[in-house]
Amino acid sequence: MSARARWMPALAGIAAVAFGLGLAELAAGLLAPRASPVLVVGSLLIDLAPPWAKDAAIALFGTGDKVALLVGVGIVLLVLAALAGILHVRRPLLARLLVIAGGVFGMIAAATREGAGVADILPAAAATVAAVLALGALLSRRPTEEPRAGDPDRRSFLVWAGGAGAIGLLGAVGGFALQSGARTVTAVRETFRLPTPATTAPPVPAGAELAIDGLTPVITPNADFYRIDTALQVPNLDPRSWALRIRGMVEQEFELTWDELLALPLAESHTTLMCVSNPVGGNLIGTARWVGYPIRELLARARPTAGADMVLSRSVDGFTASTPLEALTDERNAILAIGMNGEPLPLEHGFPVRMVVPGLYGYVSATKWVTELEVTRFDAATAYWTDRGWSERGPIKISSRIDVPRGSVAAGSTVVAGVAWHQHTGIAGVEVSVDEGPWREAELATAISEDTWVQWRYVWDAAPGEHELRVRATSVDGEVQTGDVQGVVPDGATGYDAVRVTVA
Numbered sequence: 105m106s107a108r109a110r111w112m113p114a115l116a117g118i119a120a121v122a123f124g125l126g127l128a129e130l131a132a133g134l135l136a137p138r139a140s141p142v143l144v145v146g147s148l149l150i151d152l153a154p155p156w157a158k159d160a161a162i163a164l165f166g167t168g169d170k171v172a173l174l175v176g177v178g179i180v181l182l183v184l185a186a187l188a189g190i191l192h193v194r195r196p197l198l199a200r201l202l203v204i205a206g207g208v209f210g211m212i213a214a215a216t217r218e219g220a221g222v223a224d225i226l227p228a229a230a231a232t233v234a235a236v237l238a239l240g241a242l243l244s245r246r247p248t249e250e251p252r253a254g255d256p257d258r259r260s261f262l263v264w265a266g267g268a269g270a271i272g273l274l275g276a277v278g279g280f281a282l283q284s285g286a287r288t289v290t291a292v293r294e295t296f297r298l299p300t301p302a303t304t305a306p307p308v309p310a311g312a313e314l315a316i317d318g319l320t321p322v323i324t325p326n327a328d329f330y331r332i333d334t335a336l337q338v339p340n341l342d343p344r345s346w347a348l349r350i351r352g353m354v355e356q357e358f359e360l361t362w363d364e365l366l367a368l369p370l371a372e373s374h375t376t377l378m379c380v381s382n383p384v385g386g387n388l389i390g391t392a393r394w395v396g397y398p399i400r401e402l403l404a405r406a407r408p409t410a411g412a413d414m415v416l417s418r419s420v421d422g423f424t425a426s427t428p429l430e431a432l433t434d435e436r437n438a439i440l441a442i443g444m445n446g447e448p449l450p451l452e453h454g455f456p457v458r459m460v461v462p463g464l465y466g467y468v469s470a471t472k473w474v475t476e477l478e479v480t481r482f483d484a485a486t487a488y489w490t491d492r493g494w495s496e497r498g499p500i501k502i503s504s505r506i507d508v509p510r511g512s513v514a515a516g517s518t519v520v521a522g523v524a525w526h527q528h529t530g531i532a533g534v535e536v537s538v539d540e541g542p543w544r545e546a547e548l549a550t551a552i553s554e555d556t557w558v559q560w561r562y563v564w565d566a567a568p569g570e571h572e573l574r575v576r577a578t579s580v581d582g583e584v585q586t587g588d589v590q591g592v593v594p595d596g597a598t599g600y601d602a603v604r605v606t607v608a
């Protein structure tokens with residue numbers, strides 16, 4: 105191929121990669137704002153760079169070192185993209201592999217960022233697919249060296265390549281604009297120090313953790329905490345402009361700013377949060393040490409008027425939850441939380457402020473990114489999930505789960521263990537039944553409080569064969585968990601968790 109003939113494939117390569125990357129930046133902006141392929145690759149290179157390279161970069165470029173790095177990444181990308189285009193003419197498979205290798209590098213960079221989730225690899229994956237497809241499509245529109253009638257001409261090739269490049273550029277501009285809000289809020293969160301609470305939570309009792317392999321830890325690390333919400337994009341709420349409006353059926357409407365909230369005497373508490381969509385035996389449940397301010401105190405300041413029986417909390421993205429006024433004014437730890445396990449709330453768990461209410465499913469109480477509490481009545485307003493067929497009230501049902509054993513075990517003495525919960529009531533006992541046999545008392549760990557789950561264990565003398573283990577809990581007020589099977593709609597699942605075990 106002559107040098108003159110090579111520029112068109114090179115241009116096709118560059119346009120195809122620009123197209124893919126632009127779409128990926130847009131996807132990142134929409135779905136995974138911390139997974140910009142260009143920026144995660146840059147960050148990975150910074151992490152991988154040996155100290156001398158960092159020193160040299162700073163010596164050469166000063167505070168412009170990061171810009172220099174991105175320009176460098178850009179140049180390498182341009183060269184590789186051009187190369188892929190040229191290569192594609194003779195060795196299309198190799199060219200595609202080159203693009204895919206670049207994409208996989210981007211996916212690895214995204215997946216290895218701190219706190220990365222599955223969604224974070226999507227932008228780089230999308231970039232790869234889009235670039236491979238665009239490369240093939242553009243090259244097929246390249247005029248041949250001895251054109252025949254009906255062949256694409258140079259002009260139409262340039263229009264296609266230019267169009268792909270322009271779409272990429274627009275996508276990148278839009279994507280970066282969408283990502284910038286998230287970056288600001290992430291930076292604000294990272295520099296924010298949680299104030300020392302006025303009231304600390306009693307320490308986790310020594311006997312709370314049974315230390316059994318495979319048993320759920322009593323405190324759920326933030327990174328492992330289940331996440332459920334309707335937010336396609338995690339809201340970017342800058343605490344400096346956050347305020348909570350308290351309004352509706354109250355004598356005194358008011359607004360609480362972030363600084364005002366931080367100045368209040370904050371209290372810590374342990375609460376187990378659970379999703380109504382958790383099936384029997386499921387894991388949409390977790391326990392954290394929360395820090396926040398009692399909602400009861402804010403409502404006392406607002407003074408609800410007679411007849412009010414519900415608080416409709418509203419998030420910045422329009423989600424609403426209907427919480428009985430009673431649950432927010434009684435003595436329980438219903439709080440406006442700002443901290444989770446000693447950290448500011450993670451963005452996906454409601455930063456800067458969410459609600460946590462012991463004893464109620466999340467959909468009627470745990471509003472994240474909360475910005476408004478409207479005091480109202482159940483017969484005057486309905487919440488997000490109630491409008492979609494779920495119950496307007498959602499008290500948590502007593503339940504229990506078997507975590508171990510799983511699969512197969514050796515015959516003989518075998519530890520069966522799990523967790524049981526009935527938030528804001530407390531668990532008094534747990535029983536295990538083997539092969540529908542009699543219920544046998546399990547041993548309870550020490551609960552942190554009535555607002556948290558509790559671990560349990562039962563030592564089972566396992567005989568060879570196939571067996572089924574079932575568990576049921578009894579609450580402090582004497583309620584025994586029912587074996588009646590109900591699905592999660594409209595107000596939470598019931599039935600016994602059961603596991604099949606092969607004993608060899």
Ligand SMILES: Nc1nc2c(c(=O)[nH]1)N[C@H]1C(S)=C(S)[C@@H](COP(=O)(O)O)O[C@H]1N2
Nearest residue numbers: 330331332333334379419423466467470472
């Ligand atoms: N803003 C907002 N808050 C929300 C939701 C939501 O969709 N949007 N989902 C609720 C539901 S259904 C549950 S179970 C809990 C889950 O909280 P987590 O994601 O921190 O575990 O948040 C609640 N708060």
Ligand SMILES: [Mo]
Nearest residue numbers: 379380466467
């Ligand atoms: Mo939920």
